[in-house]
Amino acid sequence: MYFQLASLMTAGLIFLTAPAAAEALTTRDITDKQEISQRAGDFEKDLNQLGIKAKLNCDLVVATRGESNDESYGAICDMKIAGKEPTSIMLCNDTMIGKLTIKAYGFSKVKSELAAFTDMNCRPGG
Numbered sequence: 001m002y003f004q005l006a007s008l009m010t011a012g013l014i015f016l017t018a019p020a021a022a023e024a025l026t027t028r029d030i031t032d033k034q035e036i037s038q039r040a041g042d043f044e045k046d047l048n049q050l051g052i053k054a055k056l057n058c059d060l061v062v063a064t065r066g067e068s069n070d071e072s073y074g075a076i077c078d079m080k081i082a083g084k085e086p087t088s089i090m091l092c093n094d095t096m097i098g099k100l101t102i103k104a105y106g107f108s109k110v111k112s113e114l115a116a117f118t119d120m121n122c123r124p125g126g
């Protein structure tokens with residue numbers, strides 16, 4: 001009887017301390033050329049702060065939004081650094097907090113993978 005009660009109490013404790021479900025995010029495609037250019041420019045500034053002077057040409061750009069209405073941005077871009085061959089990168093940033101994340105290889109150029117990468121690494125609001 002004691003062991004059953006202890007088990008139930010432990011199970012209840014675990015249940016009460018389990019993390020809350022993650023905030024649901026919505027993802028939108030960014031297709032407007034002006035907004036794509038703006039986001040690419042923002043990413044270029046972020047890279048420049050890291051000492052990487054690069055020009056980005058972004059083909060796929062998404063925004064993720066949480067319940068707080070903050071947005072994070074993700075993109076797959078061709079990155080050109082002077083004197084080097086262009087390379088494709090996947091990157092995201094929660095612009096409210098400033099959480100730039102870059103993936104240099106091992107990704108597919110598809111929206112679902114970009115959205116998952118952005119959600120995992122740059123959730124809106126932190």
